Amino acid sequence: MRLSQMLFVTLREDPTEAEIPSHKLLLRAGYIRRIGGGIYAYLPLMWRVLQKISQIVREEMDATGAQECLLPQL
Secondary structure, three states, X not given: OOHHHOOOOOOOOOOOOOOOHHHHHHXXXXXXXXXXXXXXXXXXXXXXXXXXXXXXXXXXXXXXXXXXXXXXXX
């Protein structure tokens, strides 16, 4: 998929609610978007990064014979 076809919005200036440098960068680069107090949504680019990292970890775990489990999120 071409980048021009993705939902990809960047910000020119630092958001006022972000204090930590990494948080500012994630918001400005369009990886996450705040949807409520302390609640953030992963935008398509971040979701793709997370899926690729998960696949790499899954492949390495399979190579060592480890098992995957899913824990509840609160």
